Amino acid sequence: MSALLEVRGVRKRFGGVEALAGCSFRVEEGSITSLIGPNGSGKTTLFNAVTGFATPDEGDVELRGEKIQQLSPDRIYAKGLGRTFQQVRVFPRLSVLENVLVATSHSSVAQGLRTRTGASERERAMEILEYVNIARLAGVPAGSLSFGQKKLLEIATILVGEPKLLLLDEPAGGVNPTMTQQIGDKIRELNARGITFLVVEHNMEFVMGISHRVVVMARGKVIAEGPPDVVRRDPAVLEAYLGA
Ligand SMILES: Nc1ncnc2c1ncn2[C@@H]1O[C@H](COP(=O)(O)OP(=O)(O)OP(=O)(O)O)[C@@H](O)[C@H]1O
Numbered sequence: 343m344s345a346l347l348e349v350r351g352v353r354k355r356f357g358g359v360e361a362l363a364g365c366s367f368r369v370e371e372g373s374i375t376s377l378i379g380p381n382g383s384g385k386t387t388l389f390n391a392v393t394g395f396a397t398p399d400e401g402d403v404e405l406r407g408e409k410i411q412q413l414s415p416d417r418i419y420a421k422g423l424g425r426t427f428q429q430v431r432v433f434p435r436l437s438v439l440e441n442v443l444v445a446t447s448h449s450s451v452a453q454g455l456r457t458r459t460g461a462s463e464r465e466r467a468m469e470i471l472e473y474v475n476i477a478r479l480a481g482v483p484a485g486s487l488s489f490g491q492k493k494l495l496e497i498a499t500i501l502v503g504e505p506k507l508l509l510l511d512e513p514a515g516g517v518n519p520t521m522t523q524q525i526g527d528k529i530r531e532l533n534a535r536g537i538t539f540l541v542v543e544h545n546m547e548f549v550m551g552i553s554h555r556v557v558v559m560a561r562g563k564v565i566a567e568g569p570p571d572v573v574r575r576d577p578a579v580l581e582a583y584l585g586a
């Protein structure tokens with residue numbers, strides 16, 4: 343396997359806080375990799391640094407060997423790197439379908455696809471909603487969805503851009519067990535279709551269930567990585583959580 347994403351020596355400081363203190367790891371193409379760590383260990387900051395929402399003070403972020411840390415979020419998205427946010431972002435007053443259509447109209451990837459397939463924007467949007475099991479809610483304002491359904495909608499809007507790598511920030515956070523299961527199944531299914539995942543999540547059962555590899559952060563650095571069953575027994579990991 344080869345690295346789809348490589349993070350090398352990334353540092354990011356906010357005033358007196360070193361949120362990322364020389365963070366390095368790789369995400370293998372085709373994998374579901376999880377990024378775990380205590381609150382404040384730098385996981386969201388790392389996502390921001392990888393997706394262009396924050397520029398690293400030092401270090402490199404490479405997508406298939408190409409340095410992307412100076413690119414804008416739009417440019418990075420266009421290269422096939424999609425993300426969701428810890429605080430879900432949907433347009434609450436627009437319908438579920440309209441939320442996906444807005445994403446379509448902003449995605450040059452989706453526009454290219456449309457010319458190729460000849461499918462209308464609306465049909466394509468409905469297909470994606472069906473795929474994430476919320477097509478029955480197409481006409482409903484996005485603001486009235488449950489938290490888990492909003493997370494599925496956010497994933498749907500990102501699938502419009504046909505990402506190669508999808509970064510999910512706490513996809514199961516605040517979501518009920520049934521919906522958590524559904525989101526896990528969807529991740530596995532999309533992975534089988536060729537999408538690589540980097541998932542930040544505190545729900546350990548969820549992480550251990552879906553991940554091929556787990557990367558553990560503490561205080562802005564990677565302190566352990568490996569297969570889930572090895573990482574969960576690593577004394578350094580237990581200490582990082584107990585110490586937090
Ligand atoms: N924009 C910012 N300005 C100042 N400090 C920040 C900023 N963003 C993050 N931090 C700080 O950087 C550190 C890492 O935060 P980050 O949100 O990346 O952690 P996290 O691992 O995602 O935590 P959680 O699991 O709670 O979501 C924290 O100390 C946080 O307070």
Ligand SMILES: [Mg+2]
Binds near residue numbers: 386387
């Ligand atoms: Mg976070």
